[in-house]
Amino acid sequence: MSTFDNPFDSNRRLAGGCSCGQHLSEAEHQAAQLQIQSAIESEQKRYEGVVASAVMRAMFPQDVARRAFLKSVGAATAVAAVSQFFPLKTATEVFAQGGPLEKKDLKVGFIPITCATPIIMAAPMGFYAKNGLNVEVIKTAGWAVIRDKTINKEYDAAHMLSPMPLAITMGAGSNPIPYTMPAVENINGQAITLAMKHKDKRDPKSWKGFKFAVPFDYSMHNYLLRYYLAEHGLDPDVDVQIRAVPPPEMVANLRADNIDGFLGPDPMNQRAVFDGAGFIHILTKDIWEGHPCCAFAASKEFITAMPNTYGALLKSIIEATAFAHKAENRKQIAEAIAPANYLNQPQIVLEQILTGTFADGLGNIVQQPNRVDFDPFPWQSFAIWIMTQMKRWGQIKGDIDYAGIAAQVYLATDAAKLMKEAGLTPPTTTTKSFSVMGKTFDPAKPEEYLNSFKIRKAS
């Protein structure tokens, strides 16, 4: 049943070890070179396969029934039968070309932090150009400005914090505008950094009266820091002070002894270590392994008005994310995004973050290869968790349609389709359970989860 196999060989892109870095061995690389020659001719066939499989699946949604049908008639006959009453050829053409791009010159805003890596590196490394787009990535002064500039349509799409599209859609902190998040940028990649003078106060219970900084109210940083403090018995609204501070000012404030610590994005954690102003207390991956952080976001209007451009843009981002996921590419990425045009940071700082071999500020070299990772799939359960925390800390109130908003904003099916095209294997479901600091979260029961917390803002 070759027709129903994924026509994209997933190993071909993900393995490494040859001269081009895409194959396991040199021999495989050469074989692939030959394949590429014939691939161009077979491109049409591949698309036909994908479309036929989609049609087939739609006609027989149940695997068992489909298999029974195929067994009885054979795959080739089945395709022939399907094309009798479905214009496979036309559908294939539409799918293969994706239609003409409505707009080629795009502006995408970003905040200069390592979370934006796929969005940024897609420019110097040619991922946008490959999909026919001419994208200008524009450095932006802050999260509120990026929000306003995307709402104003100065940017076609932007790098946002993963709670922001939810907040914008629900009208928390701005007018409600339907927003979408078709891809997660990075998972993990944050840390709690404390001032050097607290190097002996590693127990959070002794942090009463501390002043902390986070980059934005609607951010994973804020929710993770609050979660971490609350799990250690501190009420983040009463026992400590949490302020919104732009990331570069976090390091300066730490040095000036104006704050005791921050939960912030990299490179600022590593920069504080690099400059001798602080040490890394804990990576956020140790609070929640695989938590989402930043996101690629666009307005619903952009998606419906320019579906083909949106498709090409999202595809570039997903391909870039797949490239950034691979450990062997990380050094090269650090070099590509270090210049002033992008992150404007010392390359050694970015290398430590992206490779996960870093100085912790206390004299140790730590190895955590997945300190930051890149995985585009926008799990809708992430959105549900974020909304439970928004409600927990009083940012949203009343009854919330958790699953409905999650499905509307976190476009998991689009991401899955394009991940497949990029040769990745997306998950087949849109929600999953995970645990945060040892506590399991069931996305089907958000209210129960929310009510299980002792420390929360009285509402």
Next chain:
Amino acid sequence: MTFSLRFRAAVVSLVLFAAFLGVWHLATRGTGAVANMTPEYAKLMGLTATAGKSAMPGPLDVGAKLWEHLRQPFYDNGPNDKGLGIQLGYSIARVGLGYFLAVLVAIPLGFLIGMSPLISKALDPFIQVLKPISPLAWMPLALYTIKDSSISAIFVIFICSVWPMLLNTAFGVAAVRKEWINVARTLEVGTVRRAFTVILPAAAPTILTGMRISIGIAWLVIVAAEMLVGGTGIGYFVWNEWNNLSITNVIIAILLIGIVGMLLDQILARFTRMVTFPE
């Protein structure tokens, strides 16, 4: 034997500057090695942590970096990395446009206010309330309503530089000596002609003083506005380098902002001297 005052002042200036550089250099010399680190660890750390280099750059660092910038002021490496000359160019263009619009509004309106006590009294409360508002307070409102960041920046320059010009024009026009207007009246000069041949020349020094104050304010505003909206300009450069925690580049930008501000002021000072008349 005495030197001219000018020469002696120059000498004192130079001595002060040298003393300033010396103190700066000594204060930021650093402390030498600070902690015991393994070489592998030290490789991952910056000079502040390993060599005890001061977090504040010294005059030599700033000088070297400034030379680097001045050697190629007009390079363009994409949307977020342009030479200082280009950045200053963007800022000056924005200031020029916002300021020009302010001149177009402030001088005619100032004339009207100066010549008509009724309008003067009626508009006074508005002017008094709008005048002290900081550019940063206007910025979010402008972004939200105009929906375009570069026009917002120009609007903020306009709104902040219009008031001193308006008030000075009104004051200059109202303070023209009554005798001169009476002479014009006895000679039966028409209103328009009187405005251009009597009032305008008489009020010109005051108007230009207002314009000189305004250009200073416009230049102050641009840095704040560009830090907020980003993209291009010297204010964006400051923000970008602050993001990079590069105090050296921030100092260089401050120096250049000061020099350009002084030049703008000198240009208007020269115009003021041209229209000043002895009484």
